[in-house]
Amino acid sequence: MGKFTGVLLASDYDNTLLDTESARRSGGEAPRVSERNQAALRYFMEQGGRFAVATGRALAALEHFVDEIPMNAPAIICNGAALYDFSAREYLDYILLNRDLCRRCQELLLASPTTAAEAYPLLESVIHAVRPNAYTRQHEHLTHTTVREDASLLEVPQPLTKVIFEDEHAALEALRDRLLAQPWIQECEMAFSAANLLELTGRGASKGGMVRRLAARLEIPMDHVYCVGDEANDITMLRAAAQGFAPANCVDAVRACGATLVADCRHDALAEVVDILDQRYR
Template sequence: MGKFDGVLLASDFDNTILNTERPRRTGCPIPPISQRNVEALRYFMDNGGRFAVATGRALPAFRIFAEQVPMNAPAVVCNGGALYDFKTERYLETMELPETIRPQGQDVLDRFPTAAVEAYHMDNVIHSVRPNEYTRQHEHVTHAGVQPVPTLLEVPMPLIKIMFEDDHEHLLALRDYVSRQPWSADYEVFFSDRTLLEVTRKGASKGAMVARLAKRLGISMDHIYCAGDENNDLSMLTMAAEGFAPANCVETVRSCGATIVADCDHDTLAEIVSILDKRY
């Protein structure tokens, strides 16, 4: 028996466990995950806790980092579009987009000529229509290449998510356009960064998939803790018994009631584990 038996901690990856914002903006190398974070997670797991990464990244974009992060629970990927078990190397759950996403997404691109889109296929292939500077920045931090295609109509199904990339003010207008469409009720639409607007199937969110993971593990909602810094983390931060946010989080996360802890440059996860260590 360990002090963290029956406890699940789920954390966002980018700019929560590891600062990838600076490399994305400047092109500098991605730093290693801090030793303090690694040691804290190992301590948590050695004492019975279950730890999962809950990332917006698709599997090929997270796989390169998966071995660096101690985990003993399946990972939430694609912003809750899928649950993946690295031990068995298979998807446990997926929430695929409907086929209508291709013509609907292409209509959006036709109306917003500066936007690019990445489309994430179930077979772990990433396609891109009109790749732009934000696509290249994203490639730098994910180390996952994209395959250019002329239109979304030529991207094969099934897809787990698509992501529009553009200047923030353009994405705000794009988001507002999508919200006015009768088909928008079929999707979750949210920012994962000021220059990244993501679309998943209705009901596919980090919070929903973390809850499903907890059910699989037999962990009650009273013992789920989540950490994240961006708007795409809000669903799990507000669902958890307690949400934690690094000090570098966006304002909407700061105001959602999450407990603010050390920023991603100063061992966010180590501080969270220290708090839980005193609680249990």
Template structure:
């Protein structure tokens, strides 16, 4: 029985646990978990804490990473569309997109010819539409292989999430167009980075799945601690008993009610968080 028994710590991965922005923009290899973060997380779990990751990454892109982390809890994948237990090799919960998503997004394709996107499923398969440099860097960063399709109509179901990769004015126009559609209210539409716009099923958010994860694990709401840096982390931070953000988080996250600021991700934010929990749960 350690001091963190009954405490769940859920962290975003990219640019919260590990800084990956430079690799995404310039290419290269995924940086490792820092020594200080690893040491702190090993201390947290040795003291009875449960550590989980909530990521926008798909199963095939996070599967190689999971064994390298001192993680002893299930993982929230696809930005909240599933909970996957890597120890058992199975989904504990899924909330995938309805079949209507192909019809709805085909209209978006027609409005934005050459639209770049990644489309994820329940297994190891990934499809891409009109991949650009950002797509290729992202696929290299996540060590993922994909099948290219000309249209979302060619992509099989089930679809767990769709990730659009358009930059600049075209990216802003795309987001406005999607949010203006009558079907938009039937889905979760969120920014998960400077260039990424994601669509998941209604209710498939990091916040909802983190609450479900806490329930599955028998963790009381006040003992759920969450940390993230992007708009897709806001629901998770709002649901947390203790919410944190690294200094590199976007302004909306840094200014969110109840969020406690940490050092930059590149300055071992998770180690600083666990140091604060060490005092909180003394």
């Protein structure tokens, strides 16, 4: 037993737990999780807390890096579409996309000539890409994940956890507006995970929804759940938490959601969050 027994802390990975944006832009390698963040998370867990990464990344895009993340709770992956236990190497929960979505998304791609799409089968450790562009290649480099090119989303093996559209932000905003006009969009969740990445998951598959499911699985009440994130796809979990935190590099939409600002991702945001919780749980 420790001061954090019965407390769950869930954090986004990219540009929250560590800075990956600089590596994406430069083509270099992302840094490791900082020593200060690692020490803070180990202390949190030693005191009984449960820590989970809650990321937009799929299993294949996170498993190369998981050994350097102090973590003692199942990871929320695929933008909340799945819950994965790395210690047991198994999925514990998932919400899959409707099978008709590939056909509908393929029709939208035909009307968006500069847009690429990535599709993530639940049972494969590769990214399937249609019309890959520069953003696809940046994603491939950053995640160290194999990208397999397909002529159409209709060729991608089912079932899928998510689909990502990749393009300039203005083009994705136009695509988002077209998606919002589709009656079937009610079957999906949609969010920007970065300025150049627009993600679709199944209805109910969001970081906030899966944080709630994880907390219930761990028998931790939501008034002892804390979340950290920097992007629009983090807002559902920031709002679900007893208190949401955001690194200073977060997007404006996260600032507007009422999250408590801490240090930016280059200056140990997670360590600052643990310091705050250390004062709360005495």
